[in-house]
């Protein structure tokens with residue numbers, strides 16, 4: 001799946017674990033005049049129950065586009081009571097202040113790659129969301145033209161995300177190349193989202 005919005009180019013690679021119909025990973029993204037949000041959740045385990053949890057969290061992100069990351073995660077937690085837990089990554093961009101912020105709980109990777117090829121990776125917090133309050137770490141940064149954001153679930157082997165993959169900073173090609181190199185049967189649900197700010 002590939003889409004061109006006004007300011008962000010987005011491309012997504014997603015495949016369920018081999019033998020599964022449902023992918024336990026869910027993602028959502030939306031660009032408006034003021035902001036952009038992208039979130040990815042991986043439900044614990046796999047299959048339909050994992051999907052129900054990760055989708056419940058995406059429904060919250062969709063419902064409250066203007067909330068900051070801390071408030072969003074609080075609401076996601078409430079939606080998970082009596083469901084399986086999830087690991088979650090959220091990226092928000094504010095176009096008026098030209099800034100971005102992101103946070104992840106558990107094993108959702110978030111990376112930025114500048115147009116000069118400088119790569120920065122978030123340090124994920126251990127654990128997962130399961131209905132109870134959690135301490136967060138939110139990273140803030142300045143939005144620069146050409147900045148690439150990569151968000152991925154733990155079905156992605158990070159060593160496969162070589163710099164070569166981001167060489168030409170074309171999000172569609174990043175995903176195509178990943179599929180060519182790693183397109184076989186998956187040991188886990190796999191989601192890789194590439195976004196570029198123009």
Ligand SMILES: [Mn+2]
Nearest residue numbers: 042154155188
């Ligand atoms: Mn997983």
